[in-house]
Amino acid sequence: MASAAFNSPAILFLNTWDGPERDYMGTVLSRLYQQGYKRLIDPCAAAYTMATVAVEAGWPAEAIRASDVFLFPSVLGSVFAGQPLEALGITLDGIPMELTGDPCEQAAQIMYWQLRCRMEAKPDRNYWGEMVQDLVGRQDAHLSMMESQVRRLYAKLHGLEFQPRNLWASVEEAIDDPEAVIVINPPTYKGAYEKFFDTDGRMSWTAPTYDVWDSDVDIYRVADQLQGRKALLLIQQQQLPGAAAKSPVFARMMSHGDRTYICTNRPEEVLPLTNGFCVVPLTELPLTKLDVPVIPPDHLVTADSTVSVMALSHAEASYYRDLWMHKLDYKQTGYYVAVVIDGFLAGIGGYDTSTIVRPYQNKWLDALLLTFGVSPAHPQRLNRLMTHLMCSRPIIRSMMLPHVNAVVKRLITVEFTRYPESKGMRGLMKLESRTSDPKYGYKLVYVTDVKEVSTKDCVKTWLAKEAHWAKGRVVDAS
Numbered sequence: 001m002a003s004a005a006f007n008s009p010a011i012l013f014l015n016t017w018d019g020p021e022r023d024y025m026g027t028v029l030s031r032l033y034q035q036g037y038k039r040l041i042d043p044c045a046a047a048y049t050m051a052t053v054a055v056e057a058g059w060p061a062e063a064i065r066a067s068d069v070f071l072f073p074s075v076l077g078s079v080f081a082g083q084p085l086e087a088l089g090i091t092l093d094g095i096p097m098e099l100t101g102d103p104c105e106q107a108a109q110i111m112y113w114q115l116r117c118r119m120e121a122k123p124d125r126n127y128w129g130e131m132v133q134d135l136v137g138r139q140d141a142h143l144s145m146m147e148s149q150v151r152r153l154y155a156k157l158h159g160l161e162f163q164p165r166n167l168w169a170s171v172e173e174a175i176d177d178p179e180a181v182i183v184i185n186p187p188t189y190k191g192a193y194e195k196f197f198d199t200d201g202r203m204s205w206t207a208p209t210y211d212v213w214d215s216d217v218d219i220y221r222v223a224d225q226l227q228g229r230k231a232l233l234l235i236q237q238q239q240l241p242g243a244a245a246k247s248p249v250f251a252r253m254m255s256h257g258d259r260t261y262i263c264t265n266r267p268e269e270v271l272p273l274t275n276g277f278c279v280v281p282l283t284e285l286p287l288t289k290l291d292v293p294v295i296p297p298d299h300l301v302t303a304d305s306t307v308s309v310m311a312l313s314h315a316e317a318s319y320y321r322d323l324w325m326h327k328l329d330y331k332q333t334g335y336y337v338a339v340v341i342d343g344f345l346a347g348i349g350g351y352d353t354s355t356i357v358r359p360y361q362n363k364w365l366d367a368l369l370l371t372f373g374v375s376p377a378h379p380q381r382l383n384r385l386m387t388h389l390m391c392s393r394p395i396i397r398s399m400m401l402p403h404v405n406a407v408v409k410r411l412i413t414v415e416f417t418r419y420p421e422s423k424g425m426r427g428l429m430k431l432e433s434r435t436s437d438p439k440y441g442y443k444l445v446y447v448t449d450v451k452e453v454s455t456k457d458c459v460k461t462w463l464a465k466e467a468h469w470a471k472g473r474v475v476d477a478s
């Protein structure tokens with residue numbers, strides 16, 4: 001059974017405030033405190049990672065002024081600041097929430113119900129059903145786990161100041177304070193938190209009014225506002241290479257196409273603290289070769305070929321992907337599959353279940369994401385066979401957990417390309433949408449139903465289509 005812990009707020013961080021950023025900020029904040037800064041303004045407090053880093057770097061909790069606009073950070077902030085949780089005016093199904101025990105226990109009760117309402121608000125599917133079942137069946141275990149997490153943070157952070165409020169108000173208040181450092185780790189995706197915390201109206205509280213954060217605009221705006229002002233700004237930004245706001249002092253390659261930057265309004269003050277720019281290159285994974293020979297060009301796939309699949313690790317998939325794909329800008333995917341034909345490796349592919357398990361669009365709840373399919377050079381078009389096979393039920397069934405397999409009815413794939421159509425998808429999947437993309441030109445979404453056929457029939461269909469295609473080429477050429 002899937003554990004409800006999967007939906008923990010760790011998802012809020014999307015890898016943008018990871019070890020390297022925490023280490024960097026730990027060093028910088030420790031030195032800034034030693035140099036006489038007295039107040040740390042944290043207007044996007046979320047799960048208090050930044051505040052924890054600051055305390056571990058020597059800042060007293062009392063020097064931290066945290067704020068946020070969502071219930072989860074406001075519950076934690078109120079507990080750390082010693083403010084009664086009743087002041088947040090929380091209601092559950094229209095009734096003021098009854099809270100028992102000390103503030104850490106009360107915080108756990110609110111978080112538990114928020115998580116449960118969020119899960120109960122999801123579509124009626126096995127996956128979510130199991131989450132809810134787990135939350136209901138093991139309510140006490142969840143409550144005590146949440147309580148111990150709150151206590152762990154409380155031990156470090158009690159004494160900080162907290163207010164639920166819009167980021168701009170916190171920035172405005174501190175902008176000309178020469179003893180203030182404003183540290184901001186804002187949302188990366190516009191509107192994502194609103195969707196993440198949706199309880200379908202079952203939980204409400206006296207939330208502050210705020211502006212939905214749009215990183216593409218607002219990071220540049222806040223950086224501009226702080227230029228020449230007395231407070232020191234450190235703001236995290238996830239952007240394309242070279243597109244950071246002014247002035248980056250830290251950059252980490254998250255993938256070949258993504259960077260996490262930390263920008264400041266006073267690089268001349270921050271750079272000496274770390275002996276210059278800090279650049280964290282991409283950690284290259286160790287690549288692993290399989291003990292299966294790659295299909296040789298003179299071995300042809302026929303209707304009598306035997307097809308089997310095996311699950312691959314990320315390291316194994318990366319080896320062949322680098323070998324056959326030559327496209328560097330890719331992200332990790334959830335499941336990797338190798339297709340073995342007649343004992344030879346004939347292709348690898350990737351699936352991602354995020355459309356189903358973390359659905360930000362209800363439209364694709366029954367669609368598995370096909371992230372890539374790639375084959376070695378071969379006289380037959382094995383790439384197309386890979387797509388056929390990856391869209392077939394036997395392969396999906398052997399790769400997915402039963403409750404995910406039961407949900408999957410369609411597959412989608414997204415291509416970023418400079419062409420308005422993908423030749424490789426012709427006859428395999430249908431073009432669902434075409435939108436313009438600032439980096440590549442087009443974003444194409446292709447979709448198909450799962451093929452309820454055996455792998456043998458899949459190979460036969462592919463062979464027939466290929467024969468038809470080859471005939472067309474002969475006629476064209478004559």
Ligand SMILES: C[S@@+](CC[C@H](N)C(=O)[O-])C[C@H]1O[C@@H](n2cnc3c(N)ncnc32)[C@H](O)[C@@H]1O
Nearest residue numbers: 044045046047048049050069070166167185187
């Ligand atoms: C990436 S998280 C911040 C992580 C946090 N600094 C930490 O160290 O744990 C972004 C936070 O910004 C908050 N947020 C979103 N819009 C906001 C706004 N207009 N004003 C203040 N906070 C906002 C979200 O609630 C979320 O908690």
